[in-house]
Amino acid sequence: MQINRRDFVKLTGVGLGIATASLPAFARATKLPIGRVVIIGGGYAGATAAKYLRMWSLGAIEVIVVEANSQFVSCPLSNLVLGGSKTINDLTFGYNLLKANHGIQWVQDKVTAIDVSAKKVSMLRGDLSYDRLIIAPGVDFIYDELPMLQSAEAQQKIPHAWKAGWQTVNLRHQLEAMPDGGVFVMNVPKAPYRCPPGPYERAAQVAYYLKNNKPRSKIIVLDANAEIISKKGLFTKVFNEMYAGLVDYRPSNALEHVDVATKTVKTEFDSVKADVLNIIPPQRAGKSAQMAKINNQIVSLSNVDKRWCEVDFISYESKLATDVHVIGDAVSAALPKSAHMATNQAKICANAIVQLMAGLAPDPAPVFANTCYSYVTDKSAMHVANVYRYDETKKIMVSAEGGGVSASPSEQEGAYAVAWAQNIWADSLT
Protein backbone atom coordinates (compact mmCIF):
# COMPACT_ATOMS: atom_id res chain seq x y z
CA MET A 1 0.00 0.00 0.00
CA GLN A 2 1.22 3.41 -0.96
CA ILE A 3 0.91 5.83 1.96
CA ASN A 4 0.87 9.42 0.79
CA ARG A 5 1.35 12.54 2.80
CA ARG A 6 -2.33 13.01 3.59
CA ASP A 7 -2.78 9.36 4.63
CA PHE A 8 0.22 9.56 6.88
CA VAL A 9 -0.99 12.66 8.63
CA LYS A 10 -4.34 10.94 8.99
CA LEU A 11 -2.75 7.74 10.27
CA THR A 12 -0.65 9.34 12.92
CA GLY A 13 -2.91 12.28 13.53
CA VAL A 14 0.07 14.37 14.48
CA GLY A 15 1.82 17.38 13.18
CA LEU A 16 5.22 15.76 12.87
CA GLY A 17 5.38 16.81 9.26
CA ILE A 18 6.47 14.59 6.44
CA ALA A 19 8.45 15.18 3.31
CA THR A 20 8.52 12.78 0.41
CA ALA A 21 11.49 13.30 -1.81
CA SER A 22 11.52 11.65 -5.19
CA LEU A 23 15.07 12.71 -5.96
CA PRO A 24 17.79 10.07 -5.74
CA ALA A 25 19.76 10.21 -2.54
CA PHE A 26 22.92 11.50 -4.26
CA ALA A 27 21.15 14.43 -5.90
CA ARG A 28 19.70 15.31 -2.52
CA ALA A 29 23.11 15.15 -0.97
CA THR A 30 24.52 17.75 -3.33
CA LYS A 31 21.63 20.04 -2.42
CA LEU A 32 21.32 19.38 1.26
CA PRO A 33 24.60 18.29 2.79
CA ILE A 34 24.23 18.55 6.53
CA GLY A 35 27.83 17.63 7.21
CA ARG A 36 30.85 15.55 6.34
CA VAL A 37 32.00 12.46 8.21
CA VAL A 38 35.46 11.06 7.54
CA ILE A 39 35.96 7.42 8.55
CA ILE A 40 39.43 6.00 9.12
CA GLY A 41 39.41 2.26 8.43
CA GLY A 42 37.37 0.02 6.12
CA GLY A 43 37.03 -3.07 8.30
CA TYR A 44 33.73 -4.38 9.67
CA ALA A 45 33.22 -1.27 11.82
CA GLY A 46 34.29 1.42 9.35
CA ALA A 47 32.54 -0.05 6.29
CA THR A 48 29.29 -0.54 8.21
CA ALA A 49 29.36 2.97 9.67
CA ALA A 50 29.83 4.40 6.16
CA LYS A 51 26.86 2.48 4.75
CA TYR A 52 24.44 3.23 7.58
CA LEU A 53 25.38 6.93 7.74
CA ARG A 54 24.52 7.26 4.05
CA MET A 55 21.39 5.12 4.33
CA TRP A 56 19.90 6.70 7.43
CA SER A 57 20.73 10.29 6.44
CA LEU A 58 19.19 9.68 3.00
CA GLY A 59 22.48 10.71 1.54
CA ALA A 60 22.43 14.07 3.35
CA ILE A 61 25.69 13.28 5.14
CA GLU A 62 28.80 13.20 2.99
CA VAL A 63 30.93 10.16 3.89
CA ILE A 64 34.59 9.65 3.03
CA VAL A 65 36.39 6.45 4.01
CA VAL A 66 40.19 6.37 4.23
CA GLU A 67 41.56 2.81 4.01
CA ALA A 68 45.08 1.72 3.15
CA ASN A 69 44.16 -1.62 1.59
CA SER A 70 42.21 -2.15 -1.62
CA GLN A 71 40.54 -5.32 -0.35
CA PHE A 72 38.63 -6.52 2.69
CA VAL A 73 39.72 -9.83 4.24
CA SER A 74 37.40 -11.36 6.84
CA CYS A 75 38.91 -12.45 10.14
CA PRO A 76 35.77 -14.46 10.96
CA LEU A 77 36.13 -17.86 9.23
CA SER A 78 39.87 -17.36 8.70
CA ASN A 79 40.67 -20.18 11.15
CA LEU A 80 39.01 -22.46 8.58
CA VAL A 81 41.91 -21.67 6.24
CA LEU A 82 44.14 -23.43 8.78
CA GLY A 83 41.68 -26.33 9.00
CA GLY A 84 41.73 -26.52 5.20
CA SER A 85 38.01 -26.10 4.43
CA LYS A 86 38.38 -22.47 3.25
CA THR A 87 41.02 -20.58 1.30
CA ILE A 88 41.98 -16.97 1.98
CA ASN A 89 40.46 -16.05 -1.40
CA ASP A 90 37.05 -17.27 -0.15
CA LEU A 91 37.26 -14.54 2.51
CA THR A 92 38.55 -11.69 0.34
CA PHE A 93 36.17 -9.07 -1.05
CA GLY A 94 36.21 -5.70 -2.82
CA TYR A 95 34.59 -2.44 -1.77
CA ASN A 96 33.02 -1.57 -5.15
CA LEU A 97 29.42 -2.49 -4.35
CA LEU A 98 29.53 -0.66 -1.03
CA LYS A 99 30.90 2.48 -2.67
CA ALA A 100 28.53 2.43 -5.65
CA ASN A 101 25.35 1.45 -3.81
CA HIS A 102 25.67 4.17 -1.20
CA GLY A 103 27.62 6.99 -2.84
CA ILE A 104 30.50 6.65 -0.40
CA GLN A 105 33.70 8.48 -1.30
CA TRP A 106 36.79 6.37 -0.88
CA VAL A 107 40.43 7.30 -0.47
CA GLN A 108 43.01 4.51 -0.57
CA ASP A 109 45.75 6.02 1.53
CA LYS A 110 47.49 5.91 4.90
CA VAL A 111 46.57 8.38 7.63
CA THR A 112 49.62 10.21 8.96
CA ALA A 113 48.11 12.79 11.34
CA ILE A 114 44.81 13.86 12.89
CA ASP A 115 44.39 17.46 13.98
CA VAL A 116 41.35 17.46 16.27
CA SER A 117 41.49 21.22 16.89
CA ALA A 118 41.54 22.01 13.17
CA LYS A 119 39.20 19.05 12.33
CA LYS A 120 41.57 17.77 9.71
CA VAL A 121 42.96 14.35 8.73
CA SER A 122 46.30 14.21 6.90
CA MET A 123 47.26 11.37 4.61
CA LEU A 124 50.33 10.67 2.50
CA ARG A 125 48.66 12.31 -0.50
CA GLY A 126 46.72 15.19 1.07
CA ASP A 127 44.37 16.45 3.75
CA LEU A 128 40.64 16.09 4.45
CA SER A 129 38.51 18.29 6.66
CA TYR A 130 35.59 16.84 8.63
CA ASP A 131 32.64 17.80 10.79
CA ARG A 132 32.85 14.50 12.62
CA LEU A 133 35.54 11.85 12.47
CA ILE A 134 35.09 8.13 13.06
CA ILE A 135 38.23 6.15 13.87
CA ALA A 136 37.76 2.42 13.26
CA PRO A 137 41.39 1.33 13.59
CA GLY A 138 41.07 -2.31 14.59
CA VAL A 139 43.98 -3.62 16.65
CA ASP A 140 47.70 -3.16 16.66
CA PHE A 141 50.15 -5.63 18.24
CA ILE A 142 52.23 -4.84 21.32
CA TYR A 143 55.79 -6.12 21.03
CA ASP A 144 57.19 -4.58 24.23
CA GLU A 145 57.56 -8.00 25.82
CA LEU A 146 58.18 -9.87 22.57
CA PRO A 147 60.68 -7.62 20.77
CA MET A 148 62.18 -10.62 18.98
CA LEU A 149 58.94 -11.00 17.01
CA GLN A 150 58.65 -7.43 15.78
CA SER A 151 60.47 -7.83 12.47
CA ALA A 152 58.84 -9.00 9.26
CA GLU A 153 61.54 -11.64 9.05
CA ALA A 154 60.65 -13.09 12.47
CA GLN A 155 56.95 -13.04 11.60
CA GLN A 156 57.68 -14.91 8.38
CA LYS A 157 59.00 -17.70 10.59
CA ILE A 158 56.53 -17.30 13.46
CA PRO A 159 53.34 -15.68 12.13
CA HIS A 160 50.59 -14.24 14.35
CA ALA A 161 47.96 -14.80 11.63
CA TRP A 162 45.66 -12.73 13.86
CA LYS A 163 44.70 -10.36 11.06
CA ALA A 164 43.44 -12.43 8.16
CA GLY A 165 45.76 -12.10 5.18
CA TRP A 166 49.12 -13.41 4.02
CA GLN A 167 50.15 -14.50 7.51
CA THR A 168 47.11 -16.81 7.58
CA VAL A 169 48.29 -18.34 4.29
CA ASN A 170 51.83 -18.65 5.64
CA LEU A 171 50.67 -20.49 8.78
CA ARG A 172 48.56 -22.88 6.68
CA HIS A 173 51.60 -23.62 4.46
CA GLN A 174 53.74 -24.35 7.53
CA LEU A 175 51.07 -26.68 8.88
CA GLU A 176 50.89 -28.51 5.54
CA ALA A 177 54.69 -28.85 5.48
CA MET A 178 54.86 -30.16 9.06
CA PRO A 179 55.70 -33.88 9.27
CA ASP A 180 53.27 -36.29 10.92
CA GLY A 181 54.32 -36.46 14.55
CA GLY A 182 55.20 -32.76 14.61
CA VAL A 183 54.29 -30.30 17.36
CA PHE A 184 52.15 -27.23 16.67
CA VAL A 185 52.45 -24.66 19.47
CA MET A 186 50.25 -21.60 19.87
CA ASN A 187 49.50 -19.13 22.62
CA VAL A 188 46.46 -17.24 23.88
CA PRO A 189 47.28 -13.69 25.00
CA LYS A 190 45.83 -12.30 28.19
CA ALA A 191 42.30 -10.93 27.64
CA PRO A 192 41.10 -8.56 26.30
CA TYR A 193 42.16 -9.26 22.73
CA ARG A 194 40.41 -9.48 19.34
CA CYS A 195 37.92 -12.36 19.14
CA PRO A 196 37.78 -14.07 22.58
CA PRO A 197 36.95 -17.60 21.30
CA GLY A 198 39.24 -17.24 18.28
CA PRO A 199 42.38 -18.91 19.68
CA TYR A 200 40.39 -21.91 20.92
CA GLU A 201 38.62 -22.18 17.58
CA ARG A 202 42.06 -22.07 15.96
CA ALA A 203 43.27 -24.94 18.15
CA ALA A 204 40.17 -26.93 17.13
CA GLN A 205 40.74 -26.20 13.42
CA VAL A 206 44.39 -27.21 13.59
CA ALA A 207 43.30 -30.37 15.47
CA TYR A 208 40.72 -31.09 12.76
CA TYR A 209 43.41 -30.89 10.09
CA LEU A 210 45.91 -32.98 12.05
CA LYS A 211 43.39 -35.64 13.05
CA ASN A 212 42.56 -36.23 9.38
CA ASN A 213 46.04 -35.83 7.94
CA LYS A 214 48.76 -36.18 10.57
CA PRO A 215 47.24 -38.03 13.50
CA ARG A 216 50.53 -38.65 15.31
CA SER A 217 51.03 -34.88 15.75
CA LYS A 218 50.20 -32.73 18.75
CA ILE A 219 48.96 -29.20 19.52
CA ILE A 220 50.11 -27.39 22.62
CA VAL A 221 48.02 -24.34 23.63
CA LEU A 222 49.77 -22.00 26.08
CA ASP A 223 47.08 -19.80 27.59
CA ALA A 224 48.07 -16.66 29.52
CA ASN A 225 44.60 -16.73 31.07
CA ALA A 226 43.68 -18.90 34.06
CA GLU A 227 41.10 -20.77 31.97
CA ILE A 228 39.42 -20.87 28.56
CA ILE A 229 37.78 -17.45 28.41
CA SER A 230 34.95 -18.08 25.93
CA LYS A 231 32.61 -21.07 25.44
CA LYS A 232 34.67 -22.82 28.11
CA GLY A 233 32.52 -25.90 28.67
CA LEU A 234 32.09 -26.45 24.93
CA PHE A 235 35.77 -26.08 24.05
CA THR A 236 36.85 -28.22 27.00
CA LYS A 237 34.62 -30.99 25.68
CA VAL A 238 35.88 -30.52 22.11
CA PHE A 239 39.53 -30.73 23.24
CA ASN A 240 38.97 -33.69 25.56
CA GLU A 241 36.59 -35.75 23.45
CA MET A 242 36.55 -34.80 19.77
CA TYR A 243 40.31 -34.22 19.73
CA ALA A 244 41.37 -36.42 22.65
CA GLY A 245 45.13 -36.97 22.71
CA LEU A 246 45.74 -34.23 20.13
CA VAL A 247 45.22 -31.02 22.11
CA ASP A 248 47.36 -30.33 25.15
CA TYR A 249 45.76 -27.26 26.75
CA ARG A 250 47.84 -25.49 29.43
CA PRO A 251 46.17 -22.63 31.37
CA SER A 252 48.04 -19.88 33.27
CA ASN A 253 51.00 -20.23 30.95
CA ALA A 254 52.00 -16.73 29.86
CA LEU A 255 54.90 -16.35 27.43
CA GLU A 256 58.19 -15.18 28.84
CA HIS A 257 60.53 -15.68 25.95
CA VAL A 258 60.52 -16.83 22.34
CA ASP A 259 63.66 -18.08 20.64
CA VAL A 260 63.00 -17.40 16.97
CA ALA A 261 65.84 -19.52 15.56
CA THR A 262 64.81 -22.74 17.34
CA LYS A 263 61.05 -21.95 17.67
CA THR A 264 61.30 -22.53 21.40
CA VAL A 265 58.87 -20.88 23.80
CA LYS A 266 59.53 -20.34 27.49
CA THR A 267 56.75 -19.73 30.01
CA GLU A 268 56.99 -19.58 33.77
CA PHE A 269 56.47 -23.34 33.93
CA ASP A 270 57.41 -24.78 30.58
CA SER A 271 59.90 -24.73 27.79
CA VAL A 272 58.38 -26.01 24.57
CA LYS A 273 60.01 -26.58 21.20
CA ALA A 274 57.69 -26.29 18.22
CA ASP A 275 57.80 -27.50 14.65
CA VAL A 276 55.23 -24.85 13.78
CA LEU A 277 54.88 -21.88 16.11
CA ASN A 278 52.01 -19.37 16.15
CA ILE A 279 52.39 -16.47 18.56
CA ILE A 280 49.44 -14.08 18.97
CA PRO A 281 50.87 -10.98 20.67
CA PRO A 282 48.88 -8.83 23.08
CA GLN A 283 46.92 -6.05 21.37
CA ARG A 284 45.79 -2.46 21.66
CA ALA A 285 43.78 0.02 19.62
CA GLY A 286 45.14 0.44 16.08
CA LYS A 287 47.68 3.12 15.21
CA SER A 288 45.27 5.89 14.14
CA ALA A 289 43.96 6.00 17.73
CA GLN A 290 47.40 7.25 18.77
CA MET A 291 47.61 10.13 16.26
CA ALA A 292 45.13 12.68 17.58
CA LYS A 293 46.62 16.13 18.04
CA ILE A 294 44.67 18.48 20.31
CA ASN A 295 45.99 22.04 20.65
CA ASN A 296 49.24 20.88 19.07
CA GLN A 297 49.74 18.07 21.60
CA ILE A 298 49.50 14.40 20.70
CA VAL A 299 46.79 12.83 22.86
CA SER A 300 46.53 9.05 22.67
CA LEU A 301 42.84 8.20 22.49
CA SER A 302 43.62 4.73 23.84
CA ASN A 303 43.71 5.95 27.42
CA VAL A 304 42.51 2.78 29.19
CA ASP A 305 45.59 0.75 30.23
CA LYS A 306 47.31 2.59 27.37
CA ARG A 307 45.53 0.08 25.15
CA TRP A 308 41.84 0.78 24.54
CA CYS A 309 39.76 3.88 23.81
CA GLU A 310 37.28 5.23 26.30
CA VAL A 311 34.02 6.28 24.61
CA ASP A 312 30.51 7.42 25.40
CA PHE A 313 28.30 4.41 24.64
CA ILE A 314 25.44 6.54 23.29
CA SER A 315 27.41 8.05 20.42
CA TYR A 316 30.84 6.34 20.60
CA GLU A 317 32.39 9.78 20.86
CA SER A 318 35.85 9.61 22.40
CA LYS A 319 36.02 10.81 26.01
CA LEU A 320 39.17 12.71 25.05
CA ALA A 321 38.41 14.33 21.69
CA THR A 322 35.31 16.30 20.68
CA ASP A 323 33.58 15.23 17.44
CA VAL A 324 35.87 12.20 17.19
CA HIS A 325 34.20 8.80 17.50
CA VAL A 326 35.93 5.44 17.98
CA ILE A 327 34.29 2.12 17.08
CA GLY A 328 35.15 -1.57 16.86
CA ASP A 329 37.86 -3.62 18.57
CA ALA A 330 39.68 -0.45 19.68
CA VAL A 331 36.94 0.48 22.15
CA SER A 332 37.36 -0.18 25.87
CA ALA A 333 34.22 -2.04 26.90
CA ALA A 334 32.97 -5.12 28.67
CA LEU A 335 31.93 -6.32 25.23
CA PRO A 336 33.53 -9.08 23.17
CA LYS A 337 35.78 -7.74 20.40
CA SER A 338 33.86 -9.46 17.63
CA ALA A 339 32.87 -8.55 14.07
CA HIS A 340 29.19 -8.50 14.96
CA MET A 341 29.97 -6.18 17.87
CA ALA A 342 32.02 -3.91 15.60
CA THR A 343 29.05 -3.58 13.22
CA ASN A 344 26.71 -2.90 16.16
CA GLN A 345 28.91 -0.13 17.45
CA ALA A 346 29.11 1.27 13.91
CA LYS A 347 25.31 1.37 13.67
CA ILE A 348 24.78 2.97 17.09
CA CYS A 349 27.45 5.54 16.21
CA ALA A 350 25.91 6.23 12.76
CA ASN A 351 22.42 6.49 14.26
CA ALA A 352 23.66 9.00 16.85
CA ILE A 353 25.59 11.05 14.29
CA VAL A 354 22.54 11.32 12.00
CA GLN A 355 20.52 12.58 14.96
CA LEU A 356 23.22 14.95 16.22
CA MET A 357 23.85 16.44 12.79
CA ALA A 358 20.11 17.10 12.52
CA GLY A 359 20.22 18.87 15.88
CA LEU A 360 18.39 16.09 17.69
CA ALA A 361 19.07 13.84 20.67
CA PRO A 362 20.39 10.34 19.95
CA ASP A 363 18.85 7.15 21.35
CA PRO A 364 19.49 7.49 25.12
CA ALA A 365 19.60 3.74 25.74
CA PRO A 366 20.86 1.66 22.81
CA VAL A 367 20.36 -2.10 22.69
CA PHE A 368 22.05 -4.60 20.40
CA ALA A 369 22.75 -8.28 20.04
CA ASN A 370 25.90 -10.30 19.46
CA THR A 371 26.07 -13.74 17.88
CA CYS A 372 29.42 -15.43 17.53
CA TYR A 373 29.98 -18.86 16.00
CA SER A 374 33.10 -21.01 16.35
CA TYR A 375 33.74 -23.90 13.97
CA VAL A 376 35.18 -27.06 15.51
CA THR A 377 35.32 -29.13 12.28
CA ASP A 378 34.77 -28.15 8.63
CA LYS A 379 30.98 -28.24 9.13
CA SER A 380 30.17 -28.20 12.80
CA ALA A 381 29.86 -24.97 14.81
CA MET A 382 28.67 -23.64 18.16
CA HIS A 383 27.61 -20.19 19.32
CA VAL A 384 27.58 -17.68 22.12
CA ALA A 385 24.79 -15.11 21.88
CA ASN A 386 23.75 -12.19 24.04
CA VAL A 387 21.73 -9.00 24.01
CA TYR A 388 23.50 -5.97 25.46
CA ARG A 389 21.68 -2.97 26.91
CA TYR A 390 22.87 0.49 27.89
CA ASP A 391 22.81 0.86 31.67
CA GLU A 392 21.82 4.45 32.41
CA THR A 393 23.35 4.40 35.89
CA LYS A 394 26.67 2.78 35.02
CA LYS A 395 26.74 4.45 31.58
CA ILE A 396 28.10 1.30 29.95
CA MET A 397 26.71 -1.57 27.89
CA VAL A 398 25.82 -4.56 30.06
CA SER A 399 24.77 -8.02 29.06
CA ALA A 400 21.03 -8.67 29.33
CA GLU A 401 19.56 -11.78 30.87
CA GLY A 402 18.92 -14.83 28.74
CA GLY A 403 22.13 -15.04 26.73
CA GLY A 404 24.15 -18.21 26.47
CA VAL A 405 25.95 -20.83 24.43
CA SER A 406 24.99 -23.85 22.30
CA ALA A 407 24.10 -27.11 23.98
CA SER A 408 26.75 -28.72 21.76
CA PRO A 409 28.39 -28.10 18.40
CA SER A 410 26.26 -29.22 15.44
CA GLU A 411 26.11 -29.19 11.65
CA GLN A 412 22.83 -27.27 11.89
CA GLU A 413 24.68 -24.46 13.63
CA GLY A 414 27.44 -24.82 11.06
CA ALA A 415 24.82 -24.01 8.43
CA TYR A 416 23.65 -21.01 10.48
CA ALA A 417 27.24 -19.86 10.74
CA VAL A 418 27.48 -19.92 6.93
CA ALA A 419 24.36 -17.72 6.81
CA TRP A 420 25.86 -15.42 9.46
CA ALA A 421 28.97 -14.92 7.32
CA GLN A 422 27.03 -14.39 4.06
CA ASN A 423 24.71 -11.88 5.68
CA ILE A 424 27.25 -9.90 7.69
CA TRP A 425 29.44 -9.62 4.57
CA ALA A 426 26.48 -8.40 2.51
CA ASP A 427 25.38 -6.06 5.31
CA SER A 428 28.83 -4.50 5.68
CA LEU A 429 29.99 -4.52 2.05
CA THR A 430 26.98 -4.04 -0.26
Added chain:
Amino acid sequence: MMLTIIGLGCSMIVLAEESNPQVLNLEPSNKNPSKKELQDNLLRLVHVRSLAASCAACHGTNGNSLGNAAKLVGIDKTAFVTKMQAFKSGERAATVMHHHAKGLNPQEITDLAEYFSIQIPHQAVSLSSQKLSEKYAD
Protein backbone atom coordinates in the same frame (compact mmCIF):
# COMPACT_ATOMS: atom_id res chain seq x y z
CA MET B 1 13.50 6.02 -6.18
CA MET B 2 11.02 7.38 -3.70
CA LEU B 3 12.01 8.10 -0.16
CA THR B 4 9.93 8.79 2.86
CA ILE B 5 11.13 11.10 5.54
CA ILE B 6 9.36 11.97 8.71
CA GLY B 7 10.54 15.37 9.71
CA LEU B 8 10.55 17.07 13.06
CA GLY B 9 12.34 20.29 12.47
CA CYS B 10 15.22 19.17 10.31
CA SER B 11 15.27 15.59 11.61
CA MET B 12 15.02 12.67 9.30
CA ILE B 13 14.03 9.17 10.15
CA VAL B 14 14.29 6.87 7.19
CA LEU B 15 12.20 3.81 7.78
CA ALA B 16 11.81 2.35 4.36
CA GLU B 17 12.92 3.37 0.97
CA GLU B 18 12.74 2.51 -2.71
CA SER B 19 9.57 2.58 -4.78
CA ASN B 20 7.01 2.14 -2.08
CA PRO B 21 7.38 4.69 0.68
CA GLN B 22 5.92 3.73 3.98
CA VAL B 23 6.27 4.95 7.47
CA LEU B 24 6.53 3.27 10.80
CA ASN B 25 3.21 4.07 12.40
CA LEU B 26 3.88 4.26 16.09
CA GLU B 27 0.69 6.08 16.81
CA PRO B 28 0.45 8.11 20.00
CA SER B 29 -2.49 6.91 22.09
CA ASN B 30 -3.70 10.46 22.44
CA LYS B 31 -5.09 12.14 19.33
CA ASN B 32 -3.64 15.44 20.47
CA PRO B 33 -0.27 14.37 21.73
CA SER B 34 1.97 16.65 23.70
CA LYS B 35 5.38 17.67 22.44
CA LYS B 36 6.87 15.18 24.89
CA GLU B 37 4.82 12.31 23.48
CA LEU B 38 5.97 13.21 20.00
CA GLN B 39 9.56 13.30 21.12
CA ASP B 40 9.20 9.96 22.89
CA ASN B 41 7.69 8.49 19.74
CA LEU B 42 10.56 9.75 17.67
CA LEU B 43 13.05 8.23 20.10
CA ARG B 44 11.24 4.90 19.85
CA LEU B 45 11.73 5.05 16.10
CA VAL B 46 15.41 5.85 16.49
CA HIS B 47 15.83 3.10 19.09
CA VAL B 48 14.20 0.37 17.02
CA ARG B 49 16.07 1.36 13.85
CA SER B 50 19.48 0.49 15.28
CA LEU B 51 18.13 -2.49 17.25
CA ALA B 52 16.65 -3.93 14.03
CA ALA B 53 19.95 -3.24 12.28
CA SER B 54 21.68 -5.41 14.88
CA CYS B 55 19.74 -8.42 13.54
CA ALA B 56 21.36 -7.91 10.11
CA ALA B 57 24.44 -10.04 10.88
CA CYS B 58 22.23 -13.11 10.40
CA HIS B 59 19.04 -11.71 8.83
CA GLY B 60 20.46 -9.23 6.30
CA THR B 61 20.05 -5.48 5.90
CA ASN B 62 16.45 -4.58 6.87
CA GLY B 63 15.67 -8.29 7.15
CA ASN B 64 16.58 -9.12 3.52
CA SER B 65 18.55 -12.25 4.35
CA LEU B 66 20.61 -14.55 2.18
CA GLY B 67 20.78 -18.30 2.51
CA ASN B 68 19.85 -20.27 5.58
CA ALA B 69 18.39 -17.52 7.80
CA ALA B 70 14.76 -16.44 8.20
CA LYS B 71 13.72 -13.48 6.04
CA LEU B 72 12.27 -10.80 8.32
CA VAL B 73 11.48 -8.30 5.58
CA GLY B 74 7.74 -7.74 5.20
CA ILE B 75 6.99 -10.22 7.97
CA ASP B 76 3.50 -10.51 9.45
CA LYS B 77 3.55 -8.52 12.69
CA THR B 78 1.45 -10.90 14.74
CA ALA B 79 3.41 -13.92 13.58
CA PHE B 80 6.69 -12.21 14.50
CA VAL B 81 5.50 -11.28 17.99
CA THR B 82 4.06 -14.76 18.61
CA LYS B 83 7.26 -16.44 17.49
CA MET B 84 9.52 -14.17 19.55
CA GLN B 85 7.35 -14.67 22.64
CA ALA B 86 7.55 -18.44 22.13
CA PHE B 87 11.36 -18.22 21.86
CA LYS B 88 11.38 -16.08 24.99
CA SER B 89 9.22 -18.44 27.06
CA GLY B 90 11.05 -21.52 25.80
CA GLU B 91 7.82 -22.90 24.33
CA ARG B 92 9.47 -22.92 20.90
CA ALA B 93 12.77 -24.76 20.67
CA ALA B 94 15.68 -22.86 19.13
CA THR B 95 19.41 -23.16 18.67
CA VAL B 96 20.15 -19.43 19.01
CA MET B 97 17.03 -17.26 18.96
CA HIS B 98 15.98 -17.87 22.58
CA HIS B 99 19.22 -16.19 23.67
CA HIS B 100 18.15 -13.05 21.81
CA ALA B 101 14.40 -13.09 22.51
CA LYS B 102 15.00 -13.33 26.27
CA GLY B 103 17.09 -10.15 26.21
CA LEU B 104 14.40 -8.00 24.57
CA ASN B 105 11.45 -6.33 26.30
CA PRO B 106 7.85 -6.61 24.99
CA GLN B 107 7.90 -3.05 23.61
CA GLU B 108 11.04 -3.79 21.60
CA ILE B 109 9.53 -6.98 20.20
CA THR B 110 6.40 -5.07 19.11
CA ASP B 111 8.43 -2.27 17.57
CA LEU B 112 10.72 -4.74 15.76
CA ALA B 113 7.61 -6.46 14.35
CA GLU B 114 6.34 -3.10 13.08
CA TYR B 115 9.74 -2.18 11.68
CA PHE B 116 10.38 -5.40 9.76
CA SER B 117 6.76 -5.61 8.54
CA ILE B 118 7.09 -2.38 6.54
CA GLN B 119 10.53 -2.96 5.03
CA ILE B 120 10.66 -3.32 1.27
CA PRO B 121 11.89 -6.67 -0.03
CA HIS B 122 14.91 -6.58 -2.29
CA GLN B 123 17.27 -9.25 -3.49
CA ALA B 124 20.34 -9.12 -1.26
CA VAL B 125 23.59 -9.69 -3.13
CA SER B 126 25.92 -12.47 -2.14
CA LEU B 127 29.39 -10.98 -2.46
CA SER B 128 31.80 -12.48 -4.97
CA SER B 129 35.11 -13.36 -3.45
CA GLN B 130 38.39 -12.19 -4.95
CA LYS B 131 41.96 -13.32 -5.25
CA LEU B 132 43.96 -11.79 -2.40
CA SER B 133 46.27 -9.14 -3.82
CA GLU B 134 50.04 -9.58 -3.43
CA LYS B 135 50.06 -6.01 -2.15
CA TYR B 136 47.59 -6.65 0.68
CA ALA B 137 49.36 -5.63 3.87
CA ASP B 138 48.23 -6.14 7.42
